[in-house]
Amino acid sequence: MSHPGPTDDERAAITYLRSPLAVRARCENVLARGLDGGLTHFAVDLDQIAAAAAEVAAVTRERYPTLQVPGHGRMNQLGAGDVDRVADLAAQMAGLPRMERARALVDLVLISVVLDTRAGDAWRYHEAATGQTLTGSEGLAVATLHAFAAGLFSAEKREPWRVDARRLVELDDGDLAAALQVGPDNPLVGLAGRAQLLRRLGSALRGSTWFPGARPGSLIDSLGALSRDGAVAAAELLGALLDGLGDVWPGAIALGGVPLGD
Template sequence: MSPQPTASETVTYLKSLPAVRDRAEQVYAKAEAGQLKHFDVDFTKLNDVAKFVVSLIKRDFDPKEIPNIPPHTRLRHFDVGNVDRIHKLVESWKGRVDTMETVRRLVDLTVVSVLLDAGAGDRWTFEVKPDDIQKVSRSYPRSEGLALASLNMFREGRFSSDIHRSHQVDADGLCNLPLESLREGFQVDDQKNPLLGLEGRWELLRRLGFALKQHPEYFSLGENTPIRPGNMVDYLIKDSRQGDKTVISIESLFRVVIYGFAEIWPTSRTTYQGVSLGDVWPCDALLRPNASPDSTEHFVPFHKLSQWMTYSIMEPFETLLNVEWENANLLTGLPEYRNGGLLIDLGFLTLKEGEEARGLTNYKNNSTKPGQPAVEVVPTFEPNDPVIIEWRAMTVATLDRIAQEVRTLLALPTLTLAQVLQGGTWNAGREIASVSRPNTKGPPIAILSDGTLF
């Protein structure tokens, strides 16, 4: 009999990338055995989902472009409206900063933008005024709107404590960020333009500032220098293997993200032996009746925000520093409502009857609150509801299978999961949602967002 893992080993495992796929696969095995608690699964629909994704890829990309679909990262959202805003931003720095500082700045921007990317709700938009990049005024909702708002605030120096270095994010700038500055930056009007979880986002950024100060090994370049997310660039380059190409293990980057930002998570998140685990949740489909009270065998890690951030940080390293990532295939699909919604809208997953009724009761109760629009009724749940946990776990495991089907249908075995997500499942989830729920274009299951679940 093998010895029981120590508390430290258990925490290390649950905060690792392999644990995400491992535990999601265990939930999928329960689905195959007909033992899910909250969803019914029609496995015959898997190929239909893959075919729908492939049809959109073929529609949106020239056949010669498909092998070069860009990866699914936060930087894609800055390009909305076919405007390459990041290129314009980088061009504005040329001649004034070197390549390392350029990457530091892009990492700064990426980190805050990812952290601000929780669900915005159906009523909020961000208006981009005419400028030298976009000639006409236009409003953007959801992820793209949040991305452009974060980019605008970054350019205005709202996250910097140094008026002479506005294009940076630093710990003091975040810790001293006024709520009103964030409200103004997001163009929030509680009546006309309400944003879900504004105060939750504000607290998240303030906790980020605290986390940066707690981990100088990753985020400080020495005394009298600002403590910044972007300083992880220097740490990772120092930790790299040099040769014809600079090679960095994906585990090294993920470790910085998962441990360096550990303090951002609310105290309500799952803990084990007094240690916060972050985006890790108990899944009742994996809970054995005779399990001990302190068992973690039913804990399912997602680390969605951490993986989203990892995917996004990888890109400037690759394009500007010629870095090659080792073991990047450890990253999983992202368990968020576009990918997960695709599985429900195309019939692969269906809420069990009792859960559907419970979710609709939740919707009814929530719709009576001030400011809640009573349109497009969908089952509604809190982020920690067992329905949401099971849905997210099935999403992670199913995305691997969809990706394999997509590669087969396109005869492109080297297409990465990040490309399938971008090309891909995320767009397919959004497109089917806009057809199924044209008023809100929202997901088939609503999550009551507090600005901290991603």
């Protein structure tokens, strides 16, 4: 049975609960409870902050002596093994219009993030072009990049560098297994679950007005309509992602039939 939809009060609550303001408020509640000793699974001891900060600073200086710390993100993981794969992809797409290249990069990042859950200790991805063997998130990122460039997620044979809902909804486990080099001797944790997430992503894209044409990259067109002086507020971006992609992850907490986020 379908849910009748949220009431006006529920819609107002959903908007608030999806906001950074609500996240901060809930974090403050957890901190306050921890300072009072009211948490079941962990404690908060502010006397340890100096020691924790010193440890973080020491590790940071050891790994990044110049203190030029790269941001944590999918684009950096695509450069695993000191290979600028994003530049290689950009060269492949050089003939596309600028906005289409931007859409393609959003397509790539979003599909890559959806596939990035724990790979397990046994899985490896061998990159033929470089001879590198990669594992974990870096391996998944690079494998997804090559699958994307090969057109696995595109519904248009002449346009490989895109992700389309109508391709995602029909993607089967075998398609994904081949792209990720999964087999009896190279098992990947949760292969079937990843394929199911991609199919759910396809359905979510079809059902959201944030993604015209049912393509992840078209989000930049929707956000462009909200921009002010060429900038979009981070809170608006978060809201668009939560609203447009909330149905992708099964079992999420919902209010009025609307998922509140992963």
